[in-house]
Amino acid sequence: ILIISICSTAASVAYVYFTEYTKEVSYAGLVLLNEIFFFFHTMLAGSLTLYFMNVNGSALGRPRRFYAAYAIPFLLGELMIMLNPATKLVFYIDEALVYHRGPVMPLLYALALLYILTGFFYFFRYKRAISHAESIVICSVVALAAVGTVLQALRSELLVELFLESIAILTLMIILEDHSRALDQATQVSNRSAFNETNKRLMETEQRYSIVLLRIQNFNFFSRLFNSRSMDRLMADVAAWLQHFAGWEDIFRFWQEGFAILVYDPEGRRAESLARTFSTRFDSVWSTDEVSAKLETVTGVVRVPEDVNSLPQLQDLLISGFQDTQPGTLLSRADVAGAKRALAVEDALRKAIRDERIEVWYQPIWSAESESIVAAEALVRLSDEALEDLHPDEFIPLAEKSGMIHDLGRFVFRETCRVISQHRLPERGIRYVDVNVSLYQFLRDDLFASFEQTRGVYGVAAEQINLEITEGLALEEIDLVDRTIEQMRRAGYSFSLDDYGTGFSNLSRLLEGEYMNIKIDKSILWGGERNPEKAKLLDDLIRIIRSMRNNVVQEGVETKEQLERVVRSGANLIQGYYFSRPLREEAFVDYLDKMNGR
Secondary structure: OOHHHHHHHHHHHHHHHHHOOOOOOOHHHHHHHHHHHHHHHHHHHHHHHHHHHOOOOOOOOOOOOHHHHHHHHHHHHHHHOOOOHHOOOOOOEEOOOOEEEEOOOOHHHHHHHHHHHHHHHHHHHHHHOOHHHHHHHHHHHHHHHHHHHHHHHHHHOOHHHHHHHHHHHOOOOOHHOHHHHOOOOOOOOOHHHHHHHHHHHHHHOOOOOEHHHHOOOOOHHHHHHHHHHHHHHHHHHHHHHHHOOOHHHHEEEEEEEEEEEEEOOOOOOHHHHHHHHHHHHHHOOOEEOOOEEEEOEEEEEEEEEOOOHHHHHHHHHHHHHHOOOOOEOOOHHHHHHHHHHHHOOOHHHHHHHHOOOEEEEEEEEEEEOOOOOEHHHHHEEEEOHHHHHHHHOHHHHHHHHHOHHHHHHHHHHHHHHHHHOOHHHHOOOOEEEEOOOHHHHHHHHHHHHHHHHHHHHHHHHHHHHHEEEEEOOOOOOHHHHHHHHHHHHHOOOEEEEEEEEOOOOOOOHHHHHHOOOEEEEEHHHHHHOHHHHHHHHHHHHHHHHHHHEEEEEEOOOOOOHHHHHHHHHHOEEEOOOOOOEEHHHHHHHHHHHHHOOO
């Protein structure tokens, strides 16, 4: 746009100078100056419109046929100008060297108007893609250019068109083209703010493109090893190397420890190829004048809108989605889909906790001694319209990782106390209800007080609550955890060790843990049906635990043969589909009345 403005203005000034201030003028010279003026000036409307469409993102990443169609009016105008010396349809100069407009001059203005209207169409259609301040600037610039064009078309003696266009371009330079705040100072590529703004525009204008992410997992290690100047130099070298594969304006330092590269590639093939190239390069050492470092990266491709279709989704995926990924990983499509689903599940869980849309179901536990239902396990259930039913094995680890396990655990405990009290479960033969408690919950020093307050509200005795601790975690060694567990035992709560036979299984945990119940994981029972050695292991395990005067709760019992086998080995409490699946509150109460004859 600057080149167009300078060339057209220079030709116009030269024309005025030669016609008004010197007699050294020729017919051919005047025709040439006008040809230069119109050749460049005809480009202006189309160029400005395309510029504005790039500002709001509506022209980025378009297929070639879009640009071909866009160029047709421009090429038509340029063709008329180039043929004008022979046709004299645009302008002509008479024998007295006086300039005259040709019969198709209105067509050139019509073509300029067509581009201006196209710009307004895309501007208003995708107005949300840019800020209010940018909208004002664009409207002002278009208005100035349009006024100048109209006035010049109506009154050829008013030389205002170039003047108003120059003011408009100056406005663009001062306001829209100041990118200093959008640069990362160390690498001189665009920063996270610019990345967010660019992606907002692309998404609002419904573009399809890819983002190649390149995150250095051991960046913090080298930051402690080297000084900040050396790390800045190293990251600047990485950014410069990336420029061989992408334009400088498409490289963003999204993280302190890495980059995101925009690739206008609807099918994602080029982006996948770049990701492989980047991953291969980082298998080698990076060296500068000051340092050498083996940078371990996670590299992958995120597609828009296939993987994400909003800026918050994109930010969550890039910031949190790959934190636990092993260094040196080249992410597959399945990895990206898994990270995306994990974030969706985490978001669904957060909303469900906020809106209390979580359900607590109860699975009965049968006693071989009394041949009745004597206990139950409270099991959390979560449904989401988009994700449908979610299994606890999927959302519980995410709750622990995000810290939501505390709110989730309090909700389950409160619901369990309410059901015990409201349905008078002790009168229906239930001695206690198992409540799963993540050891991460014990890291909060208010857990005991919170449980005690809830119990008091519903009038539930501590002995009616049995807390299950997952056997796969080993946090008991932390003093706060150990103190809280001991405090709860003194208050009357009992404890069970859940999923025994997996994770950190050892007899010392049984001896030191003071557990009322030991729950043997169902995988051992099911594996024993196919492997005689595992079957013998289960029998021995049950006998050992019972000899230590612990109750054995055998999980996963589904058939009569399984029931008879584990009872014969000494298991005295049975949980599984043979007796009942987990049940909703009302169905559970009805089941108790039926089984226990109440």
